[in-house]
Amino acid sequence: MNGYKLGVLYGEGIGPEITKSTVDILKAASDKIGISFEFVELPMGWEGIEKYQSPMPQYTKDELQKCHAWIMGPHDSASYPDQYKMERNPSGELRHYFELYANVRPAKNIPGIKGxxxxxxxxxxxxxxxxxxxxxxxxxxxxxxxxxxxxxxxxxxxxxxxxxxxxxxxxxxxxxxxxxxxxxxxxxxxxxxxxxxxxxxxxxxxxxxxxxxxxxxxxxxxxxxxxxxxxxxxxxxxxxxxxxxxxxxxxxVGSLGLAPSINTNDRQAMAQAAHGSAPDIAGQNIANPTGIIFSTVMLMEWLSARHQDLKLKETAELIEKAVFKTMDEGVKTPDLQGTASTAEFTESIMTNIGCLS
Missing domain, CATH: 3.40.718.10 (Isopropylmalate Dehydrogenase)
Structure with missing residues (x-):
């Protein structure tokens, strides 16, 4: 295929920080491999409530129907107004609406991370x-x-x-x-x-x-x-x-903060880290984006198998190698006893993407 349409839902709490990190890394890797993505930014959570009076607006769901897959940041549904708390949260609504029946969650030891x-x-x-x-x-x-x-x-x-x-x-x-x-x-x-x-x-x-x-x-x-x-x-x-x-x-195997997952049906998939929105550290530039980065690696592998496109698999492998190399070099966020900010961790991964063959 010439290109793929990916939805991006930034979410709440640390969601905007770690999702932006992931999109930047994916852009760097896909540019190097030579594969094209159209990123479609869509509202959810508080942004959806403010614009459409819904944490998961029909507009967002309609646009996701047109996407091959999407990346979803964590949500903070506990903070929503009371009238929305009896509804399915944004993640549950998308799983239900698109019948994303398989939640795939790997657990594997990561080099340099003690589990x-x-x-x-x-x-x-x-x-x-x-x-x-x-x-x-x-x-x-x-x-x-x-x-x-x-x-x-x-x-x-x-x-x-x-x-x-x-x-x-x-x-x-x-x-x-x-x-x-x-x-x-x-x-x-x-x-x-x-x-x-x-x-x-x-x-x-x-x-x-x-x-x-x-x-x-x-x-x-x-x-x-x-x-x-x-x-x-x-x-x-x-x-x-x-x-x-x-x-x-x-x-x-190390930390729930590193745990990735995808949600799939036979046609589409959603990358979503297993952890929550961590509102207590939101905006401090210290959140670890590894979980959603590895979720996006899984998403690339799923798309590669579905569309028989080896460039997507190469993109996934490049991102994973770059993350491992970054951690091996000692660049880690505070939750992993490191000192790197979210931005510094992201920049190091992108540098390694440029260096790796």
Whole structure:
């Protein structure tokens, strides 16, 4: 293709700083590789509320429909006016609206970053549209009901369609890796919902006879990840369990602030760091942009596979090498015991992009 249209949603808190850093780095790498991007800046969060009376305006969603993919900064939905707090937050709304059913969250040790564990390289495939996340598992309404002042009921939704497609994504990925899939569930207690998840994943596994398959209850999985994270390859699980496990594994390999992710369907993808908006350090030029940078690396890899464009893969590899080289040179933000500002860290990566072959 001659070029790709990428949406950019800067977000709130540290979002504008780290997202700008990422876009600048992507521009530098794509210019060197010789690939063209059109960046479409779109409102969300407070900007959306002020302009369109919505934290995720229909205008933004309409424009994202025209994009190949987009980069989304973190949002601070806890600070929104009360009338918006019962709505899906911007991230949840985009996952629901575009049916971005696969949330892919890798956890891998990074050279020069000391983690709690070593020799870990795993990927979590989190079903992104159902489960116990009541804000996105209903066609209408939130999926929660307050029966009395003291009683609340929350619905969990599990469908064969949603389970099959996330399982297929996990098993397709594992064919390129170490050929081991772990199913995480709670079928011993949540017998119907979680039982269906486990059963359908095992049915999908029959079409991949060369893949080793095991399963853990969610509580056991957390313990085994702390003790034996290097033994895991690809994990497939439902929405809430995947959210919790990916935060755990991100911290195990170094820091949740470094943890990347993408959200995908069969047509589009959204790069989004796993961490939040950190409003306490917003505007101080000390935020670490690595999580959203690596999320964008994942986005380039996804686009490369979808469009059979090796230049996108080269762009991803160049950015990753430049980040690793920058960290190896000791240029790190304060959260990693470094002294570099966000801008200095970004500039160092861009310099290394220019130097690397």
């Amino acid at each position: 709690v564990v070593e020799n870990t390289d795993l990927v979590i495939f989190r079903e992104n549209t159902e489960g116990f996340y009541s804000d996105r598992n209903m066609a209408l309404g939130t999926g929660e009901w307050q029966v009395t002042d003291d009683i609340v009921i929350s619905a969990g939704v599990f469908s064969r369609k949603a389970i099959e497609r996330i399982a297929l994504e996990a098993f397709r990925m594992v064919e390129k890796r170490r050929k081991k899939v772990t199913i995480v569930h709670k079928a011993n207690v949540i017998k119907l919902c979680s039982g269906l998840f486990k059963r359908v994943c095992l049915e999908v596994a029959k079409d991949f006879p060369d893949v080793q398959v095991d399963d853990y209850h969610i509580d056991a999985a957390t313990a085994h990840l702390v003790r034996h994270s290097k033994d895991f390859d690809v994990i497939v699980t439902e929405n809430m369990f995947g959210d919790i496990l990916s935060d755990l594994t991100g911290e195990l």
